[in-house]
Amino acid sequence: MNDGMMEAFGLKGHVALITGGGSGLGLAMAECLAAAGAQVVIAGRRRQVLDEACAHLGDSVAGIEYDVTDTGRAGEIIKEIVNRYGRLDILINNAGVHCKKAVEDVTREDLQSVLDVHLFGAYALTQAAIPYMRANKQGSVIFISSMSAVMGMTNVTAYSAAKAAVLGLVKTISGEVAKDGIRVNAIVPGFIDTPMFHQATDKDPERQKKILGHTPMECYGLPKDVGWAAVYLSGAASRFVTGTALMVDGGCSIGF
Incomplete structure (x- = not known):
């Protein structure tokens, strides 16, 4: 890779935090950001999953136990990373939970638990990270x-x-x-071959058929398809890109 490409897509010297980084899309994004040169911190609730991911990904990836619903600790987690590495350049709000139920069966508790992870947890970390990014006059926040x-x-x-x-x-x-x-940007993954996707569809072959029939590329995406999109949105190549949602969906959203 020549110097111009490295400047545009390389992440050497950057520090990234990825929530839900021990598996699925989070693991793929951690692998891709590390390959681009970033120091990556993956956060999750399960120590064993984090340790296995770090062993697989190498020395440029470290794990930190954190449940994103514990929003009172968000500031502490961000500060711990900054104290350890001197900065935080990239925050990827990826942690997620699923809830597949008919509308009349969704309880207030179901709704609250999903919002606690995807919305309130992500918001708290973003809020905590912004002052550090502002002090450095740079940063990339990515929501999934x-x-x-x-x-x-x-x-x-x-x-x-x-x-x-x-x-x-x-x-x-x-x-x-x-x-x-x-x-601040979002990645909107299409139907990606991850454990969460299989959890939602393995017992629903008609849904799988419908998904593939609605995806012009006629296949599921790979986790690294999202990982490389995250690399793009993290670095200089996307310096003039903010407030947008990048579709990584094989054309599914064109609504043909």
Whole structure:
């Protein structure tokens, strides 16, 4: 890779925090950011999962136990990372939970638990990270949204509500912090071959058939498809990109 490409897409010297980074999309994004040169911290609730991920990914990835619903600790977690590495350049709000139920079966507790992770947890970390990014006059915050935020989908009302709210955060926060050199964007993955996807679809072959029939590329995405999109939104190549949602969906959202 020549110097121009390294300057545009390389992340050497950057420090990134990825929530839910021990598996699925989070693990793929950690692998891609580390390959681009970043020091990556993956956060999650399960120590064993984090340790296994770090052993797989190497010395440039470290794990930190953190449940994003414990919003009172958000500032402490960000400060711990900054104290250890001297900075925080990239925050990827990826941690997620699913809730697949018919609308009449979704309880207030179901809705609250999904919002606590996708919305309130992500908001708290973003709020805590912004002052450090502002002090450095640079930063990239990435939220992971979903097809269910942009298309009507059945049996995922709590999840779609949370993921649609995330897109609202991207638009509003990006406008507030752009002058400080901080960019805020979303990645909207299509149907990606991850454990969470299989949890939602393995017992529903008709849904799988419908998904592939609605995806012009006629296949599921790979986790690294999202990982490389995250690399792009993290570095200089996307320096003039903020407040947007990048579809990584094989064309699913074109609504043909």
